[in-house]
Amino acid sequence: MHQRKEGILNKKSVTIVGIIVLVLAMIWLFYLKNTSYEKPEQAIRAAEKNLTLIPAHQTDNQALYFFLKDDHKYGVTYAQKGMWGWKTRGIIWTKIHDDRNSYEKLTGYQEYEGQLMYGLLKNTKNRAIYFNKQQAKFLKLDELPKEVVKKYRLEDMAIWYLEHDAVIEKGVLRLVDTKTNKTIHRIVIK
Numbered sequence: 001m002h003q004r005k006e007g008i009l010n011k012k013s014v015t016i017v018g019i020i021v022l023v024l025a026m027i028w029l030f031y032l033k034n035t036s037y038e039k040p041e042q043a044i045r046a047a048e049k050n051l052t053l054i055p056a057h058q059t060d061n062q063a064l065y066f067f068l069k070d071d072h073k074y075g076v077t078y079a080q081k082g083m084w085g086w087k088t089r090g091i092i093w094t095k096i097h098d099d100r101n102s103y104e105k106l107t108g109y110q111e112y113e114g115q116l117m118y119g120l121l122k123n124t125k126n127r128a129i130y131f132n133k134q135q136a137k138f139l140k141l142d143e144l145p146k147e148v149v150k151k152y153r154l155e156d157m158a159i160w161y162l163e164h165d166a167v168i169e170k171g172v173l174r175l176v177d178t179k180t181n182k183t184i185h186r187i188v189i190k
Helices: 002-034 040-047 100-104 146-152
Strands: 051-058 062-069 073-081 086-095 110-112 116-122 127-131 137-140 157-163 171-177 182-189
Touching (some): 040 073, 073 116, 086 110, 100 116, 116 127, 127 157
Antiparallel strands (some): 051 062, 062 073, 110 116, 116 157
């Protein structure tokens, strides 16, 4: 009789633990579904309000967006598509210098997750940016709506960016005159 009572208690314990695990799994799935979105823009806006989004590129499961914020900040985020929809991986931003002419040269760079370098550049005509041998892509900001360009003072400005498969370690970031192939400015990354 004693063994029978012990067996019943073990079955009840397993049943109770199973129910708890099932309830927790349902809560977790409900959370994932309710914090995922149909479009990457929706996921980004849910994480941070009042952004002017600048799409860079999108694949089936990942989207890169830059943005403008609060009259004097710009930043970046990736949105990732999961089973339930799009979620943002994290949002970072930095201040835009008041002196826009300082962006005639490389004023530095920002990094995101160690695999994306980006920054601002003024006057992209006949200019290119390289990190070692990889050429940066430009997103021309004066192609945004006129009121946005005026508000953020983005005339003749661009965001440059480089994506890497591995973590950025060391190299040389160079601003090059494409007509003469001469380096205008460089930053050594150690």
